[in-house]
Amino acid sequence: MTVVIVGGGTAGWMAAVAFGRLLVPAGGRVTLVESDTIATVGVGEATIPPIRTFHAMLGIDEDAFLAATGGSYKLGIRFEGWSHPTESYVHPFGQIGTDIAGQSFAAQWLRARQAGEAEALGQYSLEARAAETGRFSKPIANGDSPLSRIGYAYHFDAARYAHFLRAQAEAHGVVRCEGMVVRVEQGPAGIAAVHLAGGTRIAGDLFIDCSGFRALLIEGALAAGWEDWSSWLPCDRAVAVPSSADAAPLPLTRAIAQPAGWRWRIPLRHRTGNGHVFSSRYMSEDEATACLLDGIEGEALADPRVIRFATGHRRRFWSGNCVALGLAAGFMEPLESTSIHLVQSGLQHLLRMLPGTGVASSVVIERYNRVMTAEFVRIRDFLVAHYHLNARPEHFWRDRAAAPIPEGLAEKLAMFRDGGRIFREPDELFNETSWLALLTGQNAVVDGHDPLCAALPIARAAHRIAQIEQVVTASLAHMPPHADALARLERG
Ligand SMILES: Cc1cc2nc3c(=O)[nH]c(=O)nc-3n(C[C@H](O)[C@H](O)[C@H](O)COP(=O)(O)OP(=O)(O)OC[C@H]3O[C@@H](n4cnc5c(N)ncnc54)[C@H](O)[C@@H]3O)c2cc1C
Structure with a gap:
């Protein structure tokens, strides 16, 4: 099979490394076309922990990657002034606390907090406290300590990342072709070839549209359609x-x-x-x-x-023999650093559903489009919640609080209001910890608590919660300054 990737931004080179590493050894050919005269978007520098799984899958060495990209470590995001101009909270990576007497930490903490028996949530998150105090370490081997479960991701320079990935992809046998795509030739499968200025024709079985906001193939040629979400997320x-x-x-x-x-x-x-x-x-x-x-x-x-930018996504991410990734597939503002993750996720689903000849059955294409749409929708709802739950005074923020919200989010907020219940949807990116951090950080209303928590007297629950805080405090003392980890990278 011959795969042609159009575009050499982050998405294009991520796809190139994946196909180079997995398809070339199986006899496939992979070509990436990019034009030096069209700049990449050049931003996209904050990530979330699943990127580490992606790198592991592709055999990318962490230290080499961080050295090449000016990278630093990331333990979460601090939202400053979102719920109220004077308040801030951290959405940390990793888990917070452990189950207490058969109930989730979230449920027990909510009850204790309502009773005035617990500190703010961030106090129980090792990642949140380390992030705020400038400490970092990678997870250690001891399985019992919170230090063994540290969730982390990276910040990196987007342009350097693309260069780094390019070197990896070329080492795997991907061929880079410099040139401007001026015409897309259609055929029975969808796309037959792309034509470059100067006359070169590049044919393929499967085309990956990574041409950025231009969406040359998926929209320009195949008119996949656009689902506009600017009413939910009006930043543009x-x-x-x-x-x-x-x-x-x-x-x-x-x-x-x-x-x-x-x-x-x-x-x-x-x-x-x-x-x-x-x-x-x-x-x-x-x-x-x-x-x-x-x-x-x-x-x-x-x-x-x-x-x-426009917020939304293609109605069809995959159409015929063309799959869009990155900005060509859709975009939501980088509030939770999810765009590069969506490239990774799209690639992982695509690799699981890869057709032998480039032409997939409609059932596979439909499944892929359903899965990707659901991923976009769930992330959108998480983002909209940041805007909806605010007590800021400005016109923009009052309008956000008053604007209608998606049905799925309305249900999530209603479930939370009714006793602090959080349910993660199947395959949802954001887990219970993330929703808890967001909803409590944004001061979402919650009435009552899970009645089953009452099986444990409140004083004992509070004691257990205080112990968790002590373990976090002790673990934090073992984490060196983030600056030390960065200095180690500088030394190489
Ligand atoms: C403001 C902003 C902030 C962001 N912040 C984050 C973040 O913090 N975290 C995160 O995960 N994501 C973030 N993103 C998203 C992230 O930048 C993108 O998802 C990622 O860079 C992928 O971009 P891309 O490769 O799809 O497109 P681009 O970088 O736009 O690359 C498009 C490529 O297509 C090529 N091309 C286009 N037309 C042609 C043609 N006719 N012929 C040949 N080649 C062509 C160009 O040369 C280029 O190589 C952000 C995005 C924006 C807009």
Whole structure:
């Protein structure tokens, strides 16, 4: 089988490494076409823990990857001023606490918190406390300690990541072809070939559209259709600027609420990534740029760059013999760092469903499209909750609180209100810990608690919860400064 990948951004090169590693040894051929004259989006620098599984699957060495990309470690995201201008909370990776007397930590903690017998949730999360205090270690081998379960991900330089992946892909036998796609030739299977300026024709069995927002194949040629979500998530612009590196970067992404959106701050080793995601209905590009520049710490290293985007996804991610990944497939703002994960997830599903000849049966294509749509929908609901549950005063935020929300999210909030119940949907990316951190961080209303918790007297539950905090405190003392881990990477 011949696979042709169009686009050499993060998505294109992630796909190239995966196909190079898994398909080339099986006799397949993989070509990646990209044009040096069309820049990649160049942002996309914060990730979530599943990226480590992806790297392991592809045999990517962590230290080599971090060395090549200016990478740093990440233990979660700190949401500043989201629920209320003066409040902040961390959405940590990893688990919080352990079951108590047969009930989840979440249920017991909610009851104890309502009774005034427990601290704020973050106090029981090793990752949250380490992130806030600038500590980091990788999981240790001892299976009983919270130190053995540390959940972590990375921040990295997007352009360097694409270069790094390119070297890996080429080492696996992927052929890179430089050139501008000027025409897409259709055939009975869907796409027959792409034509480059200068006349080269590149034919294939399976085409992967990684051409970014242009979506040259999946939309330009195959008109897969677009599901627009701007009514749920109305931010439609970002302005980005790099600034000088922090002396002691915290292992967390910062998401700082702004009058018409939010700013990100992503600490790398050689610089800091900054951006301001906003809604152009509430703020002009000039105002948003001024707001970004006012907020950056350190010196700006380049001119600010505005990126316009639409929120939503292709109605068909896979159509005929063409599968879209990355920005060509869809986009949701980077509030929870999920876009690169969606590339990874799309690739993993695709590899499980890979047709022998490039032409898949309709049942396979339908399944893939259903699975990817569900993933997008669940992440969308998680993002919308950040906006819906707010007590900020600005027009943008009052409108977000009042706007209708998706049915699935409405049900989740109602279940939580009724005794603090959280149910994870099948294959949902965000687990109970994530929802608990989000809902309590955003001050979601909860009435009562799980009645089964009452099987354990509140004083004993509170004692057990206090013990968990002590274990976290003791574990934290064993974690070295994040700066030490970064210095080790610098030394190589
Ligand atoms: C503001 C913003 C912030 C983001 N932050 C995060 C984040 O923190 N975490 C995260 O996970 N994700 C984030 N993302 C998403 C992430 O950047 C993308 O998912 C990821 O970079 C994949 O992009 P891509 O490869 O699909 O597209 P691009 O980077 O746009 O690459 C498109 C490629 O297609 C090529 N191309 C286009 N047209 C042609 C043509 N005619 N001929 C030949 N080649 C062509 C281009 O040359 C380029 O190589 C962010 C996105 C935005 C917009």
